[in-house]
Amino acid sequence: MGHRPYIVGNWKMNGTRNSLAEARAIDRVASKWPQVRVGIAPPHTLIHAMRDAVDSIDVGGQDCHSETDGAYTGDISAAMLKDAGASFAILGHSERRQYHGETNPQVKAKCEAALGAGLSVILCVGETEEQRDSGEAESTVSGQLTSCLPEIAVEEEGESVSARLAIAYEPIWAIGTGRVPSLDEIKAMHASIRAKLVDTFGENGNEVRILYGGSVKADNALEILSCDEVGGALVGGASLTNESFGAIIIAAADDARD
Numbered sequence: 372m373g374h375r376p377y378i379v380g381n382w383k384m385n386g387t388r389n390s391l392a393e394a395r396a397i398d399r400v401a402s403k404w405p406q407v408r409v410g411i412a413p414p415h416t417l418i419h420a421m422r423d424a425v426d427s428i429d430v431g432g433q434d435c436h437s438e439t440d441g442a443y444t445g446d447i448s449a450a451m452l453k454d455a456g457a458s459f460a461i462l463g464h465s466e467r468r469q470y471h472g473e474t475n476p477q478v479k480a481k482c483e484a485a486l487g488a489g490l491s492v493i494l495c496v497g498e499t500e501e502q503r504d505s506g507e508a509e510s511t512v513s514g515q516l517t518s519c520l521p522e523i524a525v526e527e528e529g530e531s532v533s534a535r536l537a538i539a540y541e542p543i544w545a546i547g548t549g550r551v552p553s554l555d556e557i558k559a560m561h562a563s564i565r566a567k568l569v570d571t572f573g574e575n576g577n578e579v580r581i582l583y584g585g586s587v588k589a590d591n592a593l594e595i596l597s598c599d600e601v602g603g604a605l606v607g608g609a610s611l612t613n614e615s616f617g618a619i620i621i622a623a624a625d626d627a628r629d
């Protein structure tokens with residue numbers, strides 16, 4: 372049976388209201404390829420307007436605070452993201468860890484807050500180049516998962532919470548560099564993540580989607596998506612325009628056909 376790949380654009384700190392035209396164009400492509408699920412995480416300032424502007428794509432946030440409210444200047448809670456129209460949050464991105472000093476326990480608390488508020492979560496993990504070169508890529512990622520995976524009731528009132536969780540494997544050295552791991556490296560890492568998820572959540576661990584992120588473009592998307600256990604892609608630079616993101620969505624539609 373074919374699967375429905377999930378293609379998510381992380382706009383990072385890019386985009387103003389002028390960019391909504393690009394989002395509308397991406398939405399038109401997404402509406403033509405319903406076998407692909409598409410999401411965009413714009414800056415927080417655009418979530419509300421983007422939600423109004425698009426029909427066929429999920430809109431999400433790029434971070435949230437672990438508390439529900441309080442004296443945290445500049446921060447946004449999971450409930451606020453939801454209120455603005457977001458249905459998911461990207462959490463623990465390596466840029467948040469690097470530039471904002473986010474720790475594994477904080478990332479875990481954010482994941483639990485977001486799931487608790489009814490959002491879906493894309494939890495990001497990935498190794499540095501040094502860790503990859505010294506043969507520690509899989510142990511690094513497994514350690515991040517041990518520390519960051521939310522402690523959740525996998526079933527709640529008939530709803531499967533694990534189905535609202537996705538993992539994005541983003542090797543740090545592949546982000547924005549044009550460098551991508553070999554397909555064998557991607558397959559091995561995704562298999563190792565799957566094993567860890569099943570270990571943690573039992574059978575429900577099979578419902579958690581695993582996305583690949585790091586220099587995904589239209590010309591490498593299909594081969595990456597075709598790897599076992601790759602359920603989608605988290606795309607940075609190439610998600611900013613319809614020209615490149617639309618082409619990735621169309622490539623993903625080929626994967627869905629398999």
Ligand SMILES: O=C(CO)COP(=O)(O)O
Binds near residue numbers: 381547548584587
């Ligand atoms: O960090 C990323 C997505 O979250 C990947 O970014 P690039 O696609 O620009 O390499």
